[in-house]
Amino acid sequence: MSRYYASMMMRNKKKRKPWWQNIKFKYRLTIVNENTLEEVLTLYVSKLNGLSVLFSTLTILFLLTALLMIYTPLRNYLPGYMSNQLRSTIVNNTLQADSLDEILNRHHLYIQNIQDILAGKINSDSVQSIDSLTAIRTDELMAATEREEVFRKQYEEDERYNLTASDRTNKEAAGLDFFRPTRGILSSSFDPDQRHFGVDIAANPNESVLATLEGTVIWSSYTTKTGYVIALQHNRGLISIYKHCGSLLKKEGDHVRAGEAIALVGNSGTETTGPHLHFELWSKGTALNPERYIMF
16 A cells, blocks of 8 residues: 555656646636537636736736826825925915905904994994904903913013023013914024024925014015025014025015915025025014024
8 A cells, every 4th residue: 555655646746747837737718508508608718827917907007007197187296296386376375365364353353343332342432443443352362461471570580580591581572472483393593602693493395484473574685695585673673584585475565464474485595405494583683592482
């Protein structure tokens, strides 16, 4: 019996075909009519045919996907493929949305003012115009509460004799609500010893640059070193400066609201190594550290 099994194993080893012959071996697929037993269709297929069809199908799908992404607007969803025209459209739509939101808020305050007049909460004889009430209501909403005022005074009193504080809070800037000039990462801090009188904020190109406070544009121009620059004059003698912008949205003499877009982040000027915003805050000729007033 052992010899018989050994001889059978030897025959099986001899009958095994190489893998290339096995993959090329064809199988017959026949479709027969059940009633007449007539062969309707006969196919001869192999593993090599199946792999060829599979690879061909995958190649065609890949080419169709590539052509679809290249020659259709879908390519704008790929990183780095957004066209300048579409990017400009997105920025304009964002600015329009901000303007519409501001208009909607003013209309809401307008309706509230009318309701207060009709309800007798405001003496109608003292009202010059509904718009003046809107401005007053906005100022009241932005005013610091009594608790905040007490806390600020206590903090200033505690810090008066703190000798480690090289840059104490400026009284002109104290109590103001500053807007963050742009979204990004703080890449360089305030360092007057190195003549760096502001902070650098690394941001995406064409990110909106916002006015940190309400004010008037006193300078909107281009210089070789700092590129596109815009400066705003605010109340209490404060001035904010925005350098290395990609483009400017406001001109000299324009009045802007706090948080309104005034420029776009860029990489203009010779004193820059990448897209960022250089932001400075000045008070009557003295450079202030923006990190003491703004959360970046």
